[in-house]
Amino acid sequence: MPGTLTVIWWRDIPAQVIAKDRRRASKVVLHPRFQVAIDKAAEKAGRRSMDDYIAEWHKEQRDCGDDLEGAATEEANRLEKAYTKDRLATLIASGGVASKEAAK
Numbered sequence: 001m002p003g004t005l006t007v008i009w010w011r012d013i014p015a016q017v018i019a020k021d022r023r024r025a026s027k028v029v030l031h032p033r034f035q036v037a038i039d040k041a042a043e044k045a046g047r048r049s050m051d052d053y054i055a056e057w058h059k060e061q062r063d064c065g066d067d068l069e070g071a072a073t074e075e076a077n078r079l080e081k082a083y084t085k086d087r088l089a090t091l092i093a094s095g096g097v098a099s100k101e102a103a104k
Helices: 032-044 050-055 068-082 084-094
Strands: 003-010 013-020 025-029 057-064
Touching: 003 032, 003 068, 013 032, 013 068, 025 050, 025 068
Parallel strands: none
Antiparallel strands: 003 013, 003 057, 013 025
């Protein structure tokens, strides 16, 4: 049975990857630098209350194969490579929102 791959984001900053099917799940929390970036971006954006902070979380889902651990690890590795320290610094400066040019 194919699974579902979910990336959890705060605004445009990824935080974790989950692959699951009906009975199994594999979760990969991204490197702590992502959570640090999220916290700094939230501060920059003025999202100080818990409600404001929580409201910015969202998920993106797509199908994945049966190898849930492999799919979650592969996507986490892709995100960690794509979101360099410089890219995260840019996201922090913009309050966690990517510019249209950066998203390309």
